Amino acid sequence: MDSSAEAMKAGAVTEEFDLAAADYDRMVGANPGYHEHLEISARRLARGLADGGAGPRVVDLGCGTGASTLALARTLPKAEIVGVDASAGMLAVARRKSWRGGVRFVHARAEDVTADRVGGPADAVFAAYLLRNCPDAGAALAAASALARPGAPIALHEYSVAGSAAARAVWTLVCWGVVIPLALVWTGRTRLYRYLWRSVLEFDSAAALRERMSAAGLEDVAAAPLPGWQRGITHTFTARRPDSAAAPGQDDG
Numbered sequence: 270m271d272s273s274a275e276a277m278k279a280g281a282v283t284e285e286f287d288l289a290a291a292d293y294d295r296m297v298g299a300n301p302g303y304h305e306h307l308e309i310s311a312r313r314l315a316r317g318l319a320d321g322g323a324g325p326r327v328v329d330l331g332c333g334t335g336a337s338t339l340a341l342a343r344t345l346p347k348a349e350i351v352g353v354d355a356s357a358g359m360l361a362v363a364r365r366k367s368w369r370g371g372v373r374f375v376h377a378r379a380e381d382v383t384a385d386r387v388g389g390p391a392d393a394v395f396a397a398y399l400l401r402n403c404p405d406a407g408a409a410l411a412a413a414s415a416l417a418r419p420g421a422p423i424a425l426h427e428y429s430v431a432g433s434a435a436a437r438a439v440w441t442l443v444c445w446g447v448v449i450p451l452a453l454v455w456t457g458r459t460r461l462y463r464y465l466w467r468s469v470l471e472f473d474s475a476a477a478l479r480e481r482m483s484a485a486g487l488e489d490v491a492a493a494p495l496p497g498w499q500r501g502i503t504h505t506f507t508a509r510r511p512d513s514a515a516a517p518g519q520d521d522g
């Protein structure tokens with residue numbers, strides 16, 4: 270079985286998330302700061318909303334079991350929030366939760382989802398821990414940008430360690446010292462979490478991801494750190510779809 274990060278992204282990632290879905294919330298709940306950090310990134314996204322967040326449509330790409338969706342729902346109590354995910358198993362867990370009105374979920378790959386599937390162009394797009402999992406991160410970013418209204422804010426919440434030896438070392442220590450052993454004890458499966466370790470090491474540095482976002486035609490690209498053991502490891506990357514003129518290679522619809 271080819272378990273390289275690239276092979277996983279091209280095929281088995283969705284199946285692995287399906288298998289991990291039942292234990293996913295317990296696993297991320299053991300990660301100090303996981304939920305708080307999603308809320309920090311959600312607030313950073315919300316700051317980009319022109320009207321201060323009165324009733325916007327916000328799309329949460331790669332919403333999983335809804336941890337990022339909840340962060341958005343708390344941050345933007347009047348927003349219509351549409352969670353999108355490729356894994357039916359993760360979405361089933363998300364849908365079983367109790368949500369306020371205005372929150373719903375769509376089963377689709379981020380690369381394929383169009384504004385029609387989410388009820389219209391998005392006033393803001395959020396993607397937490399998604400891009401690294403996509404076989405073509407550029408295509409996923411282009412789709413996120415195409416979903417957004419001109420001028421809309423986009424925020425990515427991502428692990429990015431490639432630019433720092435210290436961050437790579439802490440990441441490896443946390444994965445092999447805590448995350449993978451915990452997955453083994455709690456779930457009896459480690460494939461997704463070994464992939465998590467490797468895929469983060471192989472993903473863009475923070476500088477490379479900012480460049481990737483700029484190359485996708487996004488404006489005002491910036492990165493901000495998150496606190497705790499994740500400092501230098503997890504970041505919020507914020508940007509904005511240009512007010513006018515389509516991103517390179519994109520329709521303006």
Ligand SMILES: C[S@@+](CC[C@H](N)C(=O)[O-])C[C@H]1O[C@@H](n2cnc3c(N)ncnc32)[C@H](O)[C@@H]1O
Nearest residue numbers: 286331332333336337355356378379397398402
């Ligand atoms: C690490 S989880 C993050 C879930 C959630 N955003 C959170 O913050 O807890 C990544 C999610 O992205 C989804 N995913 C991976 N590749 C995807 C793709 N190409 N399109 C849509 N969802 C995808 C997975 O199914 C999984 O639910």
